[in-house]
Amino acid sequence: MSAVRGVVARKKRALAFVAGVAGLSLGAAAQAEEAASAAAEAAPELSGVDVTGARHREPESPKFTAPLVDTPRTVTVIPREVIERTAATSLTDILRTSPGITFGAGEGGQPLADRPFIRGQASGNNIFVDGVRDTGGQTREVFSLEQVEVIKGADSAYSGRGSGGGSINLTSKRPRLDSFVGVQASAGTDAYYRAVVDANHQIGETSAVRLNLMGMEADTPGRDAAETSRYGLLAGIATGLGTETRATLLYYRLRTDDLPDYGVPLFTKARDLPRTDSGVLPVPRDSFYGLKARDYQETEADIATFVAEHDVSGAFRLRNVFRASRTLNDYVVTNPGDGGAAQFVAGEWWMKRGTKSRWNPTRTIANVTDVYGKFATGFAEHSYAVGLELSREQNKNASYVVYTAAGSPCPAGFAGASNNAGVGDCTRLFAPNPDDPWQGTLARPTPSRNDAKTTGVYAFDTVSFGDRWLLNLGIRHDRYSVSGTDVSATSAAGVITGETLTHRDGEWEFTNYQAGLVYKPTEHSSLYVSYGTTSTPPTIAAGDQNTGTGTGQGNLANVLLEPEEVTSFEVGAKWALFGERLSASVAYFDLTRENAQIQVSPGVYAQAGEAQVKGVEVGVSGAVTERWQVFGGYTYQDSELVRGAYNVVNVGDPLANTPKHSFSLFTTYDVTDALIVGGGAYHVSKSFGGNQGGAGGGNNLVYAPSYWRFDLFAAYRVTDKVDLQLNVQNVADEDYIVRTNGVHHADYGQARQAILTLNVRY
Template sequence: MKRSSTAAQPGRAPAFLALACVGFIASAPIAHAAGPDTAPADASDDDKAAQDRTAQDRNEQIIVTGERGEELQGPKATARVVNTPRSVVVLPAQVIEQTGSASLADALRTVPGITFGAAEGGNPIGDRPFIRGFDSQGSTFVDGVRDVAAQTREVFATEQVQIVRGSDSTLGGRGSAGGSINIISKLPQETDFIRATGSYGTDDYKRVTLDVNRKLTDTIGFRVAAMWHDQDFAERDAIWARRWGVAPSLTLGLGTDTRLTLSYYYLESHELPDSGIPFLYTIGNAPGTGEIWTTPALGDITTAGGTKGHVSRDTFYGLKSRDFRDATTNQVTMRVEHDFGTVTLRNTSRFTRNDQSYIFLLPDDSQGNVYGTAATNPTTGPAGTRGDVLTGGYVWRRGNTRYGYTDALTNQTDLYGTFDTGSVKHSFAVGAEFSFEKARRGAFVSASGSTVSPRCNAATIARYYCTSLFNPNPNDPWVNYSSDTSTVQTPIVKGLPSSETQNEAETMSVYGFDSITLMPSLILNLGLRYDHFKSKVTPPIVAPATTSFSLERTDDLINWQAGLVFKPTANTSLYASYATAATPPNSLLGEGQEPNSLGTTNTAAALALLDSLKVEKTKSYEVGAKANLFDEQLALSVAAFQTDTDNARTTGPDGNIEFIGSRRIRGIEATFNGNITKWLTVFGGYTHLDPKIVDGGFTALTAPAVVVGGATIQPAKTVLVQSVTTGRQATQTAKDSFTLWADVKPIERLSFGGGAFYSGRQFGGYADNRSATQNAAGVATVNPATKVLSRTIPGYWRFDARMSYKVTDNIDLSVNVNNLTNETYFTQVYSSHYASIAPGRSAFATVGVKF
């Protein structure tokens, strides 16, 4: 580890020459509805015979995970899914389309065991999926290349999504404690086609997509996917989203031994972001004793002052004149491949830039202003003069702001294929990765009442810093002032370059995998990876300093995986596996919730902490069974697992930062994907988790000073107590989840689809009211908690429906209805302040044309 304090020109991005990479994923083979049949190395004669289907069957059926149409696509896919000793879900394009998913978050909600986290900074609005109880924002990949930036991803250029569950830093590098998500892009194919769709629906929903593939010559293929999207949101007042994107790609040498693919992806988004509903109680004003669950303040509410009112599901606390989110993604990729018989050499290079700016309304309850802290408001003294509101019924319109960009330059080289050593068959992959990532961010200069306490009084209400819990008006004529107390109006501007924070990371990696068929019924799967991860942060310049400094750290990560597969038959398997993951400090580069940052000061204590930082370590144990039934048309799997995490950063018993935090996630999973019959297709599964915080560290209490006769006998003292989180359910994770999407075709041209989705209760955070006192001798006493507050959102069922009719061979019509029963439910929960609410019932019709 190295640290440094160096002078730097504020705002200047250092030049970089780093090649980067990440080609990945998984032992998860890819399944497409079109493409040549290529049986993988571990395929038996029975496997190969199962590929003899007619073209008509292919067109009529969804090709499932077990189908080998593209089994070897992806360098690290050294085995078929049925022979991969870990839990893998492949979400095909057909299910994404049928469910009406327009974003990655929409698509992933059809996969059991995935929840979404909320935040207040870093990534409060973008994709933040949790897999098996672990934040997987930094473990999201596009065609095997890490995509760490905070963003909301589209699906118009997505062929399928692969989810690998369990610790998998061996596959993807740093992070990946609970699993990884790999988005497979639409690239040129050997068959010409045009597919266009146009959708229109309730709440002014409009969407147009285009997917064109052309074989320009025998060996040159071109494909372009494009999208335009504009919508409001059902029963969410004022919220809207607009975006457009295009993704062209060109392959030279299509169908030959040597191929060059060039691709570009562009997405531009503009929206009024949805901030959800604040929680009703804080630990300071929650009535009652014992275990108290507080939920978002929705429905009929009575405040501490006795005011009664109703908060409807369409209530929005934001401001049209202030709040916004703008984002763009630019991604350029070049891939070169050459086949040497059964071995392929591939090199992938990519440059990505993500820009994001937002002012995000966070409905803040931190001072008890929602429920209230008193039965009456003060009428005398300074509080009376200010007109402080303590009786509740108000929400502080806290404005979280950010602007910035994330750049990533990546390069990956892979050598993969098959060979035999006597009777033993090997399907291998070895490779190296080099990457450079840089994230720079700042904040807008905007006044929103953050310096006023208590938050809500006559002046802050008059300035619309606080608004009614029951009847907020997003059209309030809010203006920005130079400060919370100034009367001088001023535009919202970006902070100075010297106030910006920059994070950089360099990674060098080597890895190897081998799926070893010891005998037809026994396969050994091995993987090993080494990562050299160097991270640097350049904090803002804080007066009176005039020059910046940088803090650096280097970590060397070694991860491995091993699994054994026993095959009773060619299309079934039993397996056991072990895998590790490592999450180094500053893994997210400040683009998400960074629990183990490098810090932003260079004091002696801060530098000592920088020296002592540890890598968070995770290990997973898993056993399971898989089967491909009905001539490979239905893939089934079941798994039981345990994931343990150690070295989590937390407060130690002496008040210092230590790495003693730990979590344990146990669970079972079952998935199904494919055709039960030619007229019934299903996708989904069930996940049960026991997500437990084994050790949450310690919490500091302050024992007030002892004063006798005006003299301080004992100064205030800090007392450490075990964190309230210890032994409780891990946050932002549901114990039980179930998803089912089914499509029924009663006659040749007509189909009916339906979805049932369940997610159990989730917790955002915990608090208690323990306190500490001391006597004149300095002996401290901890007063036990009389109440423990859990911020939570309840479980829910959601049902969707779809009907589709094929008018001609080239034209089809469909109607989707989402949230069929108009269920009121919450999709994300933050550790404090608020939870995100889902839209109400909506419907849209789609016309699809293909040639």
């Protein structure tokens, strides 16, 4: 792949695709108008959203053997209405509406990809699509989603291997018995252009096809040079809808071509640099340290899913999901914190650009079979689900050898200008120039390879004793194995001169469970207490989606480590209010991670690390009145590294990416039948970055300061089929840091941006 990226050509391709999607959408809408008019919904709509106050959503997985109000754990369902009204385009955007979730930055072994943290635990490995694990480092879109389900707390009984903080399930749009075409065409500041079409056509009495298309091109608000370009589709066909036997085939495709953003530097060891309490250098928000001529991120995703369902009776239903997927995460990016300490040369501060890179294709084949239903035995009623999961994942992983042959030389007197990277690649610390020329080579060594196999069996049962008491039980046993080859490459002048291959493998078996007791004071409320466990094999202990090693270091070298163990205790209450239009919840949780590898004395390691997160979470979702909609909540987290390395550098510190306070609320109000106004308020308190007591130690000297962010929303119905939506994100243009990474870099949140969307329905 050429190192020089065609930025102008990329913009032209993206704009052409967006225009093509909009044109195709409007043409299809015109053709479908007459056929779909008879199926128009009676309830008033705005942006395709029922504004009369629909009931709260439920998860779609049969593993949930009781309604949410009777499920003894914190589960948040983010509906399509919130996704569309907040103008979300990525998983990061939409999860902002669920408090207690933060995102980690890419760094070193961690990919530049979606890296959510739930209750202090890195959860990038715990993302699912339609109930099947979505493997590989990805940056996900939301155009194809019906809803997003967030399960919090130790949940290996539900999901198998995991991080312990929780999991995220993305539910895809599917064909349904209706005919409609919806078109969204958006334009905004910062060169924002986006078009989405959602077309569904009923075929006969029981079949339908559905097509979703998306194209987008945009700069990053407030950041110089960073931009994104993407297109995607979700195509589906279903038959047997509304009958006892149903089958659905889905194909998802996403392509992105971005100039990625790795943020701004943190403090360095150089003296006399301006300092801030947080450790983030006081550079202008738009300071961009990457190179347009070199940096890029391209991702690909091709996912085929086949769902077959058969209802024998209310007591015996069968569901099978087969998935085959291929993804690729390919990037070279400038890390402003890895170029070494800043140097004062020729009367100003200079720094050397560091680089991070990854070439990571992933292939997955998975099959999940569920049998579920309801039956009665004597004085008790059972709602059960049993299942089998089989999967095989193959990850290849390589980092590029980046060699700078010419271009942006370091000034005379700059120490370490070559450093095995040609003549150097320097920039002014306080005035970086992304247009600096660059010439060089990108060499990709033989990739490391990891093959993972999973066999999991599980069972759930909600036992009802009359109208007041329910017992929720779940258990899962997993056999998880990893084999593969690690590759270490050596190079000179950008040429790979040698490679060392190391074979390793490992296999683990673990059993996890959950138990919850529910008392129902009324039909639409519950009080509960629950306990659950999670096993985290060492291959994913750091939260990386793609790592393969399972052995220790120091005196544990070449010793197969045991899985880390997470236990979670929760007590709470839930209510379904106002005719079940509004759901509300409050919960206290206590989560403990044990058995992490730590250094207990010089040269001696043991699996004795421990971390704890305790807190309270409040959630609300739905309609307070027929005109007033709310979605959001508040989370308090008290986290601590209880037992870490023997030098106790970080012992007692809060965990990384775990703010003590987080609050989110998105609300809308129907002023008239045609006009809706509203907005969002988001607050995150101080959040430390870096490793949780890692080898470097002292990383909690750096933090992201607390911030408030406010968004505005308004929508107006022009006709029964056309409306306009306006979103103003970060209306106060607040400067804020969304995450930091150790002592490397910090990432700014987006600046103010206005987006106007035209919605057309037929």
